[in-house]
Amino acid sequence: MSTTVTKNPSSPAILEFKSSTFSVPVLVLSGSDVDLIQEQLERKISLAPEFFKNSPVVFDLQLLNKQGLCLDVATLVDILIKFKLLPIGIRGGTSGQVEIANSLHIPVYSIHNNLSQTEPFQQHNKIQTLPEQTGATLNTLINHPVRSGQRIYSAGDLTVAAQVSAGAEILAEGNIHVYGALRGRALAGVQGDINARIFCFDLQADLISIAGNYKISEDLDDNVRNKPVQIYLRENSLIIKDLV
Amino acid sequence: MARIIVVTSGKGGVGKTTTSAAIAMGLAKKGHKTAVIDFDVGLRNLDLIMGCERRVVYDFVNVINGEASLNQALIRDKHCDLLYVLPASQTRDKDALTQEGVGKILDDLSKDFKYIVCDSPAGIEKGAHLAMYFADDAFVITNPEVSSVRDSDRMLGILSSKSRRAEQNLEPIKEYLVLTRYSPERVRLGDMLSVDDVQDILSLHLLGVIPESKSVLSASNSGIPVILDEKSDAGQAYEDIVARYLGEERPHRFIDEKKGLFGKLFGGK
Ligand SMILES: Nc1ncnc2c1ncn2[C@@H]1O[C@H](COP(=O)(O)OP(=O)(O)O)[C@@H](O)[C@H]1O
Ligand SMILES: [Mg+2]
Numbered sequence: 165m166s167t168t169v170t171k172n173p174s175s176p177a178i179l180e181f182k183s184s185t186f187s188v189p190v191l192v193l194s195g196s197d198v199d200l201i202q203e204q205l206e207r208k209i210s211l212a213p214e215f216f217k218n219s220p221v222v223f224d225l226q227l228l229n230k231q232g233l234c235l236d237v238a239t240l241v242d243i244l245i246k247f248k249l250l251p252i253g254i255r256g257g258t259s260g261q262v263e264i265a266n267s268l269h270i271p272v273y274s275i276h277n278n279l280s281q282t283e284p285f286q287q288h289n290k291i292q293t294l295p296e297q298t299g300a301t302l303n304t305l306i307n308h309p310v311r312s313g314q315r316i317y318s319a320g321d322l323t324v325a326a327q328v329s330a331g332a333e334i335l336a337e338g339n340i341h342v343y344g345a346l347r348g349r350a351l352a353g354v355q356g357d358i359n360a361r362i363f364c365f366d367l368q369a370d371l372i373s374i375a376g377n378y379k380i381s382e383d384l385d386d387n388v389r390n391k392p393v394q395i396y397l398r399e400n401s402l403i404i405k406d407l408v
Numbered sequence: 409m410a411r412i413i414v415v416t417s418g419k420g421g422v423g424k425t426t427t428s429a430a431i432a433m434g435l436a437k438k439g440h441k442t443a444v445i446d447f448d449v450g451l452r453n454l455d456l457i458m459g460c461e462r463r464v465v466y467d468f469v470n471v472i473n474g475e476a477s478l479n480q481a482l483i484r485d486k487h488c489d490l491l492y493v494l495p496a497s498q499t500r501d502k503d504a505l506t507q508e509g510v511g512k513i514l515d516d517l518s519k520d521f522k523y524i525v526c527d528s529p530a531g532i533e534k535g536a537h538l539a540m541y542f543a544d545d546a547f548v549i550t551n552p553e554v555s556s557v558r559d560s561d562r563m564l565g566i567l568s569s570k571s572r573r574a575e576q577n578l579e580p581i582k583e584y585l586v587l588t589r590y591s592p593e594r595v596r597l598g599d600m601l602s603v604d605d606v607q608d609i610l611s612l613h614l615l616g617v618i619p620e621s622k623s624v625l626s627a628s629n630s631g632i633p634v635i636l637d638e639k640s641d642a643g644q645a646y647e648d649i650v651a652r653y654l655g656e657e658r659p660h661r662f663i664d665e666k667k668g669l670f671g672k673l674f675g676g677k
Contacts, residue, residue: 308580309611311565312558327611329561344611 187317187335188252189376191244192224192356196233198243205247212378215371221249222273224356226256237264303338310334310348322352330370339363349373353397362395363407377402410443410518413525414543414581416567418559420530422551423588426624427646428527429457429633431547434650436491437635440522443482445513446496447539448529449505455495458485459631467497472509478516487636492521503534510538532566542572545582545653547615551589552600557609560585564612584615586649591620592665603663616649618642619662 193201209216221244228235237254244251254265255273262272302320310316310324312331322336325343332348334340339361340352346364353360353375360374367389371380374397384404392407415428425448432444445468446454455461460483466476471494478494485491494513497504517524528539540546546567550560567581568574574581587606594600607614623640627633635650637643641662648658 308568309564311568312561314565314569329565329609331558331562332565345608347609 187315187333187351187354188220188222190222190224190255190355191249191376192227193235193240194227194231196228196235198235198239201240202243205243208376209247212380215378215380217248219249220252222253222255223251224255225258225261229256229258229261234258235261237261237270238268241268241270304336309344312348330368336360352395358397360397363393364395365392366390367393367404372402372404374402379404410514410521410524411545412514412518412543413523413545413547414528414540415525415547415549416528416536416540416563417530417549417556418532418563419551419556422549422556423586423618423624424530424549425454425457425527426628426634427547427549427586427588427618428454428525430635430643430646431650431653432523432525433485433488433491433633434635434646435523435525435654436485436488438650438654439490441490441492441520442523442525443492443494443517443521444525444527445494446527447505447535448527449496449535450498451529452496452498454527455483455493456631457628458493458633460485460493460495461631464495467495468513469497469504471513472504472506478513487632505535505538507538507541511542514542532563537566537570540567540571540581543567543581544573545584547584547586548610548612549586549588550606550610552587552591552595552602552606554601557601557606561610564610583612584653585610585612586615586618588618589620590617590662592663594620596665603660614660615652616645617660617663618645618649 195201223240225235237257241251251270253271253273254261257265265272302318304316304318304320304322306316306324307326309326310328310332312329315333316322316335318336318338320336321338322334323341324334327344328334328342328346328348328350330347334348335351335354337353337355337357340350340363342350342364345366345368347368347370349371350362350369351373352362356375358375362372362374369381371378372395374395377397377400379402388404393404394407395402395404415424417424428444432442436442444454446452449469455464463483466481468481470476471478471481482492482494485493514524526539526543529535548560548563550556564583567583571581573579585607587603591600595602603614603617619641621640621642623637623642624634627637634640634643635646645662648661651658
């Protein structure tokens with residue numbers, strides 16, 4: 165094929181824009197000490213190195229900025245890249261931070277449900293792919309099995325009144341309830357809610373996570389498997405307790 | 409209006425075509441006018457199993473392209489007047505099938521037939537997708553091994569999200585599990601998953617279990633759907649499946665190891 169392109173309006177389209185939703189881990193920072201960030205990041209990643217390797221990540225600076233702490237976005241991006249993460253977005257940054265992000269070609273996401281967002285960076289928002297929900301009911305109820313290859317995202321709590329198959333993935337910003345066997349991956353508190361919990365009838369999960377704290381199947385003790393449990397976070401570690 | 413049944417699985421070689429031929433024949437023998445369609449464009453083996461390969465003039469793709477009418481392409485089965493086969497093309501590429509074309513053919517067939525059985529190709533590509541898109545019922549063919557079960561699970565996910573019924577928010581496709589090539593001996597030896605294991609993983613209504621059987625190969629070699637071999641275990645198992653699908657209650661058979669001669673004479677069925 166020749167490389168010169170003739171402008172032909174009738175040539176078949178070879179591209180199109182489609183809208184889709186991805187789930188991307190969000191790194192929520194609440195401190196600005198660069199050494200501490202590196203140290204803790206290293207520890208987190210060592211828990212599931214394969215999971216994090218080349219994983220896209222959005223960093224969230226809202227908590228940090230609320231405390232009046234400041235963090236240089238360029239430095240943070242360098243750290244993330246050093247740990248083989250791929251920063252693809254910033255949230256909750258100040259206008260200065262947003263400006264730096266823009267210069268690094270890092271897209272800006274808005275924080276949804278954030279009513280007092282008057283920051284000028286809203287104008288910079290060219291891409292908004294995080295699911296924006298309005299209205300009161302963000303909770304989701306699924307009445308059928310979630311099958312391998314399927315992925316369900318809830319902006320609130322997620323209740324599955326059936327099983328979740330191996331190879332399926334369920335994500336919720338709030339709690340997760342599974343009234344059946346949980347064999348796939350379940351991630352609660354995906355926007356950083358450390359109080360989120362996972363409840364299930366029969367724990368056989370490939371992976372469980374609350375607010376980014378993971379356990380993979382291999383890490384699950386035999387004495388918590390195959391029974392009803394609840395899972396919650398205490399001091400950054402996942403606690404799995406019998407439900408009854 | 410016809411009821412459209414898709415016979416599907418993620419994996420190839422699990423028994424979709426064998427099952428399609430058997431249940432289509434079973435439904436027709438029960439007095440229901442039935443068409444069975446080969447969606448496996450390029451491979452085409454339903455007509456071999458049905459023993460009508462030498463009577464193929466036009467095929468599915470000819471009808472879609474308007475090169476032949478449905479009546480010209482449908483082949484009446486030689487064993488049963490109420491059964492018709494719409495063969496796939498062996499020569500054309502898979503892109504020949506379009507959603508619009510398939511929809512139109514199914515619509516036309518629906519006017520005249522009671523059941524339409526769609527024999528799906530393996531995989532989750534276009535052909536498989538089109539075979540299930542318009543379905544009312546799905547027979548998910550699964551072998552008792554982990555990879556097949558996992559593929560079926562994936563297929564079930566696609567059925568529940570990418571079908572006409574899902575897209576139009578209609579009542580979902582009814583899903584039935586058909587466990588094929590089941591060998592109780594191999595289950596006992598731990599080489600295969602048991603019926604219970606499979607049902608536990610898929611949590612799906614079990615329509616029936618087809619035993620691994622030599623009769624399947626000999627039936628297909630002679631171009632006769634195995635359900636017509638009434639003495640064979642596989643034939644009887646398919647007969648049970650058709651009866652159950654039509655609402656009859658029958659106990660499951662062929663799940664336990666064969667009894668010896670003594671057991672056969674004096675133990676249950
Ligand atoms: N119950 C069975 N017992 C023994 N062999 C079987 C059985 N079901 C299918 N087979 C064999 O398995 C192979 C694949 O079957 P086929 O129906 O063509 O599968 P698919 O359409 O899913 O690819 C064929 O050789 C067939 O004879
Ligand atoms: Mg086949």
